[in-house]
Amino acid sequence: MTPELDLSRRERKKEETKERILEAAFALFRKHGVEATTIEEICEKADVAKGTFFNYFPHKEAVFGYLSERWVTDAETRIGEILEKGGHLWPKLRDLFIEFASFYEEDRELSKHMMMEWTRQMHTPDDPLCRRWDELGAHAVRQLQARGELRRDVPAERASQVFGDVYHGTLVGWLGSPQPPFPLKDELRKRMTMVLEGLAPPAKEGK
Amino acid sequence: MTPELDLSRRERKKEETKERILEAAFALFRKHGVEATTIEEICEKADVAKGTFFNYFPHKEAVFGYLSERWVTDAETRIGEILEKGGHLWPKLRDLFIEFASFYEEDRELSKHMMMEWTRQMHTPDDPLCRRWDELGAHAVRQLQARGELRRDVPAERASQVFGDVYHGTLVGWLGSPQPPFPLKDELRKRMTMVLEGLAPPAKEGK
């Protein structure tokens, strides 16, 4: 999770400072809420000057980019593992994404802010993280197509975007739904299945 | 567009003030950009005190809620008109939404902020505008189902949400795509068609 390997002292210190800021920020967010936490409080807890915070993050909510980054990295790893193995991909991919939803169920408020920040990043042309996410999705869809689990006549990018939109939209809808919210994982499964079935390849006689 | 009908003087003045603030805000947004415009500048141009601004909007970007409101109202009207008439609904609905995309093409920066604000509203439980939007979508889908243009075995709410997610996701993707962006309307048509075809009712022998 923290690849410190063989960095110079300077680089290590930099990592440490960033880590301290992140830890302080999330601890305070969880304790007092995101809105109620000021950057100065984060800095005090992390024992750095205010200016230092801005050397690492352009604004308070940008620390949520760290969560997105971890999220995407995890997804890359887990999807990579699934693609290596044989058998039907779809049920595994679907269940993986449903499993990932646990993260959102854990802390709604934090998740809302992470989502807002993710959306902000989406509005940034050529954001590297969004790029990675897009490529990951397209890659997965190409594999589904290669194994005959998805129609081959739709561009992988488009199909992947549609899946992503539905996944993302469901999460946002859930985060905004009044308490108690609808069952997230169940709804995710149903919507994703709905979309997949619409993109299923034409049935062949055999099997 | 401005239903002044028979309001008391007080109500008329209130409307006027709000209108002045909105006009001033959008004029400045277009001239100097949203970030660069301060609330104080908006107030000066609108000739109101700063406190007055906050009587109408909780923060600067909330003025974009006005655009969303108009957007949804327009959609309600236009969709209502379409539903009243006969014939195939889908091509008309699809073209309507594609036509609505013109709004986003007109001013990308403004659209980004409107989208961000819309997303923020989505995170607010029981936001009345989001409710209206949801109900409108579900209603339209129910009509599609009633006329046999969409499978009847999927809940209208779910299908509507999926359409909404894809529409919204495509717009966000377009707003964040590097210049020159991909052709928005073309992509919208293709993605929406893709989803609809996946939800088409099983073909009957006749026709």
Next chain:
DNA sequence: GTCTAAAAGTGACTGTGGTCATAATTGATC
């Protein structure tokens, strides 16, 4: 007209976000 309560408007005030010139630290070179 006067009186009153409620609504709308006001701007001085305050706390925070964010900047930037400067200081301190690092590691490479001699």
Next chain:
DNA sequence: GATCAATTATGACCACAGTCACTTTTAGAC
């Protein structure tokens, strides 16, 4: 060790967002 350039840290500083106690306006009641 001394010197230097590049990187990182600092906190005084300023502009702005947002609040709130107060003033003004409005629309009835009499």
